[in-house]
Amino acid sequence: PQPNPQAGAAVKAADRAHVFHSWSAQELIDPLAVAGAEGSHFWDYDGNRYLDFSSGLVYTNIGYQHPKVVEAIQRQAARMTTFAPAFAVEARSEAARLIAERTPGDLDRIFFTNGGADAVEHALRMARLHTGRPKVLSAYRSYHGGTQQAVNVTGDPRRWASDSGNAGVVRFWAPFPYRSRFYAETEEQECARALEHLETTIAFEGPGTIAAIVLETVPGTAGIMVPPRGYLAGVREICDRHGIVLVLDEVMSGFGRTGEWFAADLFGVVPDLMTFAKGVNSGYVPLGGVAVSGRIAETFARRPYPGGLTYSGHPLACAAAVATINVMAEEGVVDHAADLGARVVGPRLRDLAGRHPSVGEVRGVGMFWALELVRNRETREPLVPYNATGEAAAPMAAFTAAAKERGLWPFVHMNRTHVVPPCNITEADLKEGLAALDAALTVADRYAE
Numbered sequence: 001p002q003p004n005p006q007a008g009a010a011v012k013a014a015d016r017a018h019v020f021h022s023w024s025a026q027e028l029i030d031p032l033a034v035a036g037a038e039g040s041h042f043w044d045y046d047g048n049r050y051l052d053f054s055s056g057l058v059y060t061n062i063g064y065q066h067p068k069v070v071e072a073i074q075r076q077a078a079r080m081t082t083f084a085p086a087f088a089v090e091a092r093s094e095a096a097r098l099i100a101e102r103t104p105g106d107l108d109r110i111f112f113t114n115g116g117a118d119a120v121e122h123a124l125r126m127a128r129l130h131t132g133r134p135k136v137l138s139a140y141r142s143y144h145g146g147t148q149q150a151v152n153v154t155g156d157p158r159r160w161a162s163d164s165g166n167a168g169v170v171r172f173w174a175p176f177p178y179r180s181r182f183y184a185e186t187e188e189q190e191c192a193r194a195l196e197h198l199e200t201t202i203a204f205e206g207p208g209t210i211a212a213i214v215l216e217t218v219p220g221t222a223g224i225m226v227p228p229r230g231y232l233a234g235v236r237e238i239c240d241r242h243g244i245v246l247v248l249d250e251v252m253s254g255f256g257r258t259g260e261w262f263a264a265d266l267f268g269v270v271p272d273l274m275t276f277a278k279g280v281n282s283g284y285v286p287l288g289g290v291a292v293s294g295r296i297a298e299t300f301a302r303r304p305y306p307g308g309l310t311y312s313g314h315p316l317a318c319a320a321a322v323a324t325i326n327v328m329a330e331e332g333v334v335d336h337a338a339d340l341g342a343r344v345v346g347p348r349l350r351d352l353a354g355r356h357p358s359v360g361e362v363r364g365v366g367m368f369w370a371l372e373l374v375r376n377r378e379t380r381e382p383l384v385p386y387n388a389t390g391e392a393a394a395p396m397a398a399f400t401a402a403a404k405e406r407g408l409w410p411f412v413h414m415n416r417t418h419v420v421p422p423c424n425i426t427e428a429d430l431k432e433g434l435a436a437l438d439a440a441l442t443v444a445d446r447y448a449e
């Protein structure tokens, strides 16, 4: 594409004058004006091209502008751009069928939302109505969305400004061996102690007061902590014993990200409700939803479910989901993510960890990896303090700038960088990105001992 700095300047000027950006101090940001995107790359108006190791906000699982999905959206727009949710519409029916065929166990009914946060809102409402109980348990080091209930079950600083001391949310610690809350020295200890902690929390809260436990199957932005084998099965067993609804949030981990259709498949665990969004249609048109088990669907078989959205199951979004799921199946995207993760990403990141003093730990699966950057590998002191901003966050800003200079757009959160490219990235692009990451880490190393 031809550079066009003048056009870029106009886009930027209107943005700065009128767009109110999420999670940002409006005068302290400098958003890049993006001219176009294709596959795993995007480019600006000045002729700079970037390899997107962040998949947007970890959602373009099949990359940008997949021609089959673009065409499906165009066809649906020409045929039926929109239709109200009370009707049976082909794109909606077909999307629900394709999703239900892939969700684990008996999660066979799909409630569509516009994104992830409202999927979490509805899942928790369903759980409370199904059990008649008021409380929800959620984990520290989690993110569940920006709306009032979803942000109140969130276990990171994004909650603080909106925290209403929201009645009925109790937080607990999930396993994280690298920064164990349980003084564990092995994965087995971490797993057993985290389950014991959850069991005790439930005992002291009163099992009969708890409607749901909500967990990201593999926590995403909070750090990609793949749970120890046995943890989720243990949570499932605790939920069964106490009549608590298990909600797994697969908004980020679903649709191929972990090298399975859903991360729950890695562990053979079937939740009662499962939320999804992002990868369901690579975010080409906003869409999310809740996959509902037979038991919970039964609760609302003869009693109305008190909730809905004008755009629930929007035909344009659903047509994009149908095309995306078909593309993923036809092109073997899920297996590709598993293969590249195991064969390329894992070994190469472990190699980086061996060579860069700033890399404290590497962890992940499929196209879902985190590098924990530290000042000191012995003490595991993070490269920047928890929730640091401004000067205190300078080392991560320097790392980010170094990656961008090398044409790599990294995902960065607190003291971590995540390797979360599109699940259909080519092996050559992936290796090029990992080489740029290698070079950028030498900048992070300057802050490490």
Ligand code: PLP
Pocket: 057, 114, 115, 116, 117, 118, 120, 143, 144, 145, 146, 216, 220, 221, 249, 250, 251, 252, 253, 277, 278, 288
């Ligand atoms: N749940 C998880 C695990 C997420 O990662 C996110 C977004 O990053 C959400 C929920 C919220 O989704 P949305 O931003 O579409 O509302």
